[in-house]
Amino acid sequence: MAKKKPCKVGENKSQVVRDMPNVCSDEDAAVRFMEAQRWGDEPCCPRCGDMNVYQVGDRKTGGRNTDYRWRCRACKRYFTVRTGSVMAETRIPLRYWCYAFWQVCSSKKGVSAKQIHRQTGLSYKSALFLLHRIRFALADMEGVKLMGTVEVDELYLGGRPRYRIPYDPLKRPHRPKHPRKQPIIGVLSRDSGTVKTRVIPDVTSHTLRRAVSELVDKSAKLETDEAPAYVGIGRQYAGHQAVKHSNYEYVREGVTTNTIESFFAILRRGITGIYHNVSRKHLQRYLDEFEFRYNTRALEDGERTVTAIQGAVGKRLLYRQPNPA
Ligand SMILES: [Zn+2]
Secondary structure: OOOOOOOOOOOOOOHHHHHHHHHOOOHHHHHHHHHHHHHOOOOOOOOOOOOOEEEOEOOOOOOEOOOOOEEEOOOOOEEOOOOOEOOOOOOOOHHHHHHHHHHHHHOOOOOOHHHHHHHHOOOHHHHHHHHHHHHHHHOOOOOOOEOOEEEEEEEEEOOOOOOOOOOOOOOOOOOOOOOOOEEEEEEEEOOOOEEEEEEOOOOOHHHHHHHHHHHEOOOOEEEEEOOOHHHHHHOOOOEEEEEOHHHOOOEEOOEEOHHHHHHHHHHHHHHHHHHOOOOHHHHHHHHHHHHHHHHOOOOOHHHHHHHHHHHOEOOOHHHHOOOOO
């Protein structure tokens, strides 16, 4: 048997993960970390893009200004690393932002506002606000449609458990199958390994068709379960095959919806186990968070944190659009 290579403690951690404890406890380090993630070695003005900028000094100490301002020589305006990002217009210290970004990106099923509140000392309300803005930063704004082999399935979250009443079509023909549950639709490209989700009002074929056409390119080959709504949708795509779950058929010649269902399993456990109760209004934000973690699953925790922080830039203007966090 081959001997396992001895590994020093913490050897497989990236530099970012090693830096994190310091960054999350020291405001000065947090600001420097955020600046490095945003600008690298070349800070530039977020308003006019000019690179002729300087750090504003402090007259008393001769060091750096306590609010970490920069000034642009071209447009004469002041800015900080927060300007033009989801962190703008808040007074929450940056070390807490760093901590929350790190926690969100390194916990498989997310982190609750209560936990951030306990660990940082921020109020619960501030912690909730901070996490909502982070979810907003994680949201995929590019809207690139999925291609290749795409699994499509829907999921019901929350509500009361399903009753084991025998279904009698004569007595209650229109009894909803899942009373008070919130449906969502998920699509996953097996070629790129990318998942996308949408909160949907119902599961009529009209709604499903619209959601699928927003998320999936027409050149894709769909794979679904046997739900009748997908038959008509499938005709508009390059191909469509279904597995019949009612016959205990889950894989047939490579046709399956198991991959999207394994994403749903993580999502369901996160919503139940970490968040407990998510309102319909905010559900899409939580979905964005799980989507981001799934789509960056090949990255290591530190890289994922950096990707998330970079996603926070340039999103501030969009923040006040419909469906705000
Ligand atoms: Zn400028």
